[in-house]
Amino acid sequence: MKDLAKRFPQNPLLMPKDLVASRHELQIISLLNPGVFRFQGKIWLLVRVAESIAQKEGVIFFPVMNEMGQMEIIEVPLNDPDLVATDARIVNYKGLDYLTTVSHLRLLVSTDGIHFSEPETCEAALFGCGELERYGIEDCRVSQIGEDYYLTYTAVSENGVGVGLRVTRDWRQFEFKGMILPPHNKDVAIFETQIASKFYALHRPSSKEIGGNYIWLSESPDGLHWGNHKCLIKSRPGFWDSERVGAGAAPIRTPYGWLEIYHGANAAQQYCLGAFLMQLEDPAIVIARTNDPIMVPTEKYELSGFFGYVVFTNGHVVDGDQLTVYYGAADEFVCGAYFSINKILRAMGFGPLL
């Protein structure tokens, strides 16, 4: 297995202690999975900030947004027989599922792509809004389409886990477009270029029975309403991506096809990155896919954290051959790594690009 990533020596770029919690009664548990975009000549991260109440011994808390948009806390003793808490990220209490944290999205800006700080001129945080986002919003992809930025994010509530969309041009005012893909769905990356006047998006529905956690392609006339869904990339038994796969950020246009960086996980919930290539004219046709991951958790900050052995990306910037991937490490830290687009293509049997 050949790891193609050149990690930033400055990793982790951001840790929970680097930011201030959104309310005084909360603490930041994790920073993770940033959306990435260029705006006004700078590089911006839209980091997922996962918060909870400061923990007491023997008790678990689930934070939930109430109908007034305020945080409510459900408190349960850890020895409650109705509590099933076997995963750091999700618990079941009296038959209902809850997240152990509530996430919002925080804007950070950088001139060098390495040192990030909170912006002075923009709305710095986006919170869940309405009854479909009561458990928070997560893992935002940012696609620039013309002058508009399309923000697709995981919207979580007791109704299920679906995909919300907000659109902005100035990062001050956001148009709320509602839930564009119903439960159970996440990992939505809208293509930044239309093909034959159609919008395209990758998404990752999950099946309760029959099927799995696969990457699908969808079409839209307007970026808001989606149809003609097709199954594109499946998990592969016996591979590093045997349990689930999901798209990263918007695909990168290359002469050989649309290049997509994706995450895959095995049954042990170990998350690596891979790549696949879609035909330029018809992205429903997958031309190639890496057999081995292009990035595997190896560093301490990737192996150990809120949820260890995870590298997960949903944001990058491109400069010629250089792909700068920002990623969540161990579901706790924000990190960066450089890739050569040529080398990724070569790993799939294509190239070199001139």
Add this chain to the structure above:
Amino acid sequence: MKDLAKRFPQNPLLMPKDLVASRHELQIISLLNPGVFRFQGKIWLLVRVAESIAQKEGVIFFPVMNEMGQMEIIEVPLNDPDLVATDARIVNYKGLDYLTTVSHLRLLVSTDGIHFSEPETCEAALFGCGELERYGIEDCRVSQIGEDYYLTYTAVSENGVGVGLRVTRDWRQFEFKGMILPPHNKDVAIFETQIASKFYALHRPSSKEIGGNYIWLSESPDGLHWGNHKCLIKSRPGFWDSERVGAGAAPIRTPYGWLEIYHGANAAQQYCLGAFLMQLEDPAIVIARTNDPIMVPTEKYELSGFFGYVVFTNGHVVDGDQLTVYYGAADEFVCGAYFSINKILRAMGFGPLL
């Protein structure tokens, strides 16, 4: 619990032995869950026909459509340790789910709405087509929108369970519109009237974790691409519809609102019918819902069959106050029942209509 249904004395209207299997090597296991529409002055059913291979002792078969559209058979000894067969409808073999039958849709026509026979002038059967329908197509709703009939059906394959759409005007030629809602989704009923130039549909996504089997509402500019999903009707702990709910056929316009007949099931998988009412101008607003079911399995043909204790509808016709519901009984028989729309509205505290 007050059952508002007046069952046809002729029930069951159709049984597996009444039709001929689609291929000589197959047998019809069940007839169920018809879509219903009027065309050329007659009443038509689009019945789901579930077929399998004639069973041998000690062996289970899963029928699957191959890429050439031909039926392939997977044969597994019942004592195979990799086989999990605890449900009559679905089995798990080597970690993958299979249906025990493959369904197609069969057209039947009647002048009196009671005696149905195969038509002479139309395409009599619709089969699964393409890689998203390899395990068959099921439970079709037929919505008449202008001169067009929109057929929304459950499309099943190893990729998952989603919703396919075909459109026809003459019941001879069908336009295939692909999968309009990705897995896991079913029970889609498109409103037959647009509201403020928008198409609306009820649908039933299922959640793998967080959320449940709830009825959602969706909007579309063209009937093909769907967005702005909202959660409308949830299952109710302690009620007859505690485990799952799903829309029936297209809602019925009444002066008090859009009337929808829906199915609900409890944890024991007992399926009854209920009703709810949506606001005319904005169907995202639910005005009322029956606490008790309006129809409960009581007859022998409802209590006992391929999957007992089931009444399930996705088709009806309306004549003034009379609602004629066609329904699947015990996942094996096609039956009919009359309801008074006034009485259903009254059960929700509305009416009477003049």
